[in-house]
Amino acid sequence: MTISVGLLGTLVTICLIIVAAAPVLLLILWLRDWKRKSLW
Amino acid sequence: MNAVTDAILNPAIGWSVLAGFSVLWVFLGWYWGRNADALDDYVLAGRRVGLALGVATAMATWVTSNTTMAAPQIALQMGVWGMFGYSLGAVGLMMFAPLAGRIRRLMPGGYTSGDFVRLRYGKTAWRVFLVISLCYSLGWLVSMGMAGGVLINALTGIPYHYGMTVILAICVSYTLLGGFRAVIGTDFVQAVLILVGVVLIAVLAIGNIGFEAIHSAALERRPELLNLLMPAAIMFLFNNLLFGVGEIFHSNVWWSRAFSFREGVGGKAYLLAGLLWAPIPIVAGFIALPVPALGLNVPAADMVGPLVAANILGATGAVLVLIMVFSALSSSLDSLLAATSILVVEDIYRRHINPAADAPTLRRATSRVIVGLGLLTWMLCAPRIATLAELLYFTGAFVASTIWPIAAGLFLRRANTAGAITGMVVGSAAGLYSYFAIGFYVAALVGAAVSMLCVIIGIIAAPASFEWRLLSEPEPAKEHAA
Amino acid sequence: MALPIVLALACTHGAFAQSGDPVTLTSDTEIATAGYFQLLWEAAEPIRLVESTTADFDDPHTVYEGSDSGHTVSGRADGTLFYRLESAATGAVLVEPVRVVVAHHPIARAFTFFGVGALVFVATAMLILIGIRTADDGTERAARSTR
Numbered sequence: 001m002t003i004s005v006g007l008l009g010t011l012v013t014i015c016l017i018i019v020a021a022a023p024v025l026l027l028i029l030w031l032r033d034w035k036r037k038s039l040w
Numbered sequence: 041m042n043a044v045t046d047a048i049l050n051p052a053i054g055w056s057v058l059a060g061f062s063v064l065w066v067f068l069g070w071y072w073g074r075n076a077d078a079l080d081d082y083v084l085a086g087r088r089v090g091l092a093l094g095v096a097t098a099m100a101t102w103v104t105s106n107t108t109m110a111a112p113q114i115a116l117q118m119g120v121w122g123m124f125g126y127s128l129g130a131v132g133l134m135m136f137a138p139l140a141g142r143i144r145r146l147m148p149g150g151y152t153s154g155d156f157v158r159l160r161y162g163k164t165a166w167r168v169f170l171v172i173s174l175c176y177s178l179g180w181l182v183s184m185g186m187a188g189g190v191l192i193n194a195l196t197g198i199p200y201h202y203g204m205t206v207i208l209a210i211c212v213s214y215t216l217l218g219g220f221r222a223v224i225g226t227d228f229v230q231a232v233l234i235l236v237g238v239v240l241i242a243v244l245a246i247g248n249i250g251f252e253a254i255h256s257a258a259l260e261r262r263p264e265l266l267n268l269l270m271p272a273a274i275m276f277l278f279n280n281l282l283f284g285v286g287e288i289f290h291s292n293v294w295w296s297r298a299f300s301f302r303e304g305v306g307g308k309a310y311l312l313a314g315l316l317w318a319p320i321p322i323v324a325g326f327i328a329l330p331v332p333a334l335g336l337n338v339p340a341a342d343m344v345g346p347l348v349a350a351n352i353l354g355a356t357g358a359v360l361v362l363i364m365v366f367s368a369l370s371s372s373l374d375s376l377l378a379a380t381s382i383l384v385v386e387d388i389y390r391r392h393i394n395p396a397a398d399a400p401t402l403r404r405a406t407s408r409v410i411v412g413l414g415l416l417t418w419m420l421c422a423p424r425i426a427t428l429a430e431l432l433y434f435t436g437a438f439v440a441s442t443i444w445p446i447a448a449g450l451f452l453r454r455a456n457t458a459g460a461i462t463g464m465v466v467g468s469a470a471g472l473y474s475y476f477a478i479g480f481y482v483a484a485l486v487g488a489a490v491s492m493l494c495v496i497i498g499i500i501a502a503p504a505s506f507e508w509r510l511l512s513e514p515e516p517a518k519e520h521a522a
Numbered sequence: 523m524a525l526p527i528v529l530a531l532a533c534t535h536g537a538f539a540q541s542g543d544p545v546t547l548t549s550d551t552e553i554a555t556a557g558y559f560q561l562l563w564e565a566a567e568p569i570r571l572v573e574s575t576t577a578d579f580d581d582p583h584t585v586y587e588g589s590d591s592g593h594t595v596s597g598r599a600d601g602t603l604f605y606r607l608e609s610a611a612t613g614a615v616l617v618e619p620v621r622v623v624v625a626h627h628p629i630a631r632a633f634t635f636f637g638v639g640a641l642v643f644v645a646t647a648m649l650i651l652i653g654i655r656t657a658d659d660g661t662e663r664a665a666r667s668t669r
Contacts, residue, residue: 116558117558118556118558135646138650139650145659261597262597264598270556271627271629271632272555272557272632274635275631275632275635277636278638278642282642282643338593340560341558447649448649451649451652451654453657485638485642489638489639489641489642508659
């Protein structure tokens, strides 16, 4: 049962988007903690 | 077809990249560690780490050089289920989320996973557990050191011993200078670099070749890689999940974070870190699939990641891979050094050698152990014995056998000592046997299953009735106020 | 999850064998249960690695040509494969062929392990879910006993 190129492409692209969004999310969290002085 | 014997990156560029980031990590280590004199500041960053740093450190530490180099390797060997299966390693992080909160509540003054096993199950179980934990930690340390040396050598031609020594020396230095705050702080920067690096390499690779070409060449030359019913890959799925759960549930690397996070942060941090980590092995693993389309020769499967990146992207790709894997290595090495040193100081030095040690003594001991661990790792990496790297494959059976003793120990009063000890010992043995009899991709699964049976039989046959209060212990004598 | 890193180093930076040394070709396994295996060789000159489904090499197919000293085969379906080394320059056969049988694990075995793994995972998840809901942390009992 071979995975289709469409399915493979879609899954990898979704993962790419999440990985690309991750640093943005981390920076937003960092800013929020920094403002509340709860970084550490 | 390409010869691999030539280095892809000019050694001068390689040295500059390494030097630049090394200076950065050491400076940050010094800066953040400036006021970490008290024991709890040095080893647990003051027990108040917030969500942003918490998520980043959990995610970055779990991205090791293995994630960036072994995920492509597994994809090359086992295909699509291999790379999706690798991402099931995220489940361990997510399942640890409820444990992190409970650990902090049950043991507000705790330091290590060893503390828990000792208080919960007694000294024999504790010593069995320590053997497993220390072997695993050392195996992981050595595999990181070796990976660093090999990667730098493969990309730049810089000799293995130089690259390996530099990476170990830098990580020991900033961990020593800044303690756990340095580890967590640099992990944030390293997390961002890892994520950006992975995205750039993948986007450029896909842009250059395209999904169609990648898929059709793989279908023609290596068809089983696209087969959703490839047997070994199916066996690999839950094995990898349980290996990850075992690694995280038992290792002080994750317990030390649970102790260091602010109240209420642990659960969210681990859950979010797991979700952010999960797509990384899929994207990294996907890098291996263009091999047939590129007509690239891969002499050894574990080189496929850097080979493909450098082939498609040339020197730029090599620099990206170098920065990304260096970040992945550093973020794991610093955590390992810190967590293993706390384990050694707390569970061996304080509990076996000097029970009356006060906090300042322990703080000094921790520094010395960090240096000692660095030296020991260096000595074990230097001869480049392949079997030490393979040790980590063996540890799948051992670490997975700790899952039920730990989880049941945290939640079920009735989990008893005999069940825990037999679970760890018999589970490890069964896992090891299946490693040789069937393959590396079932060892953890068998270890976890057999161990689970032992713990459950123990609960049914001779249930204990543990008092959770027994897990709170007074902390070592603090320094006197001036 | 670690890597046979030394193997990688050995073949990417191995020096050429001296001419006069015997040419060797080996596979890391005779039976590949997961469709992958590694071929390693030592030769004093650039070679051509040729694959065939018959021992007489009736259907030769060039897999690699160059000066590397290893090749990873993967993703192959069940069957028998033969490999030999030829000199890239002259085409002369340099060494005895190597035979590898690709025999994937039976799918039933694969699903059995999958099932056991799933069972352990679900049991562990349930342990944790039930545990968070019902387990106390000892403070209520302590409070009760001091009243």
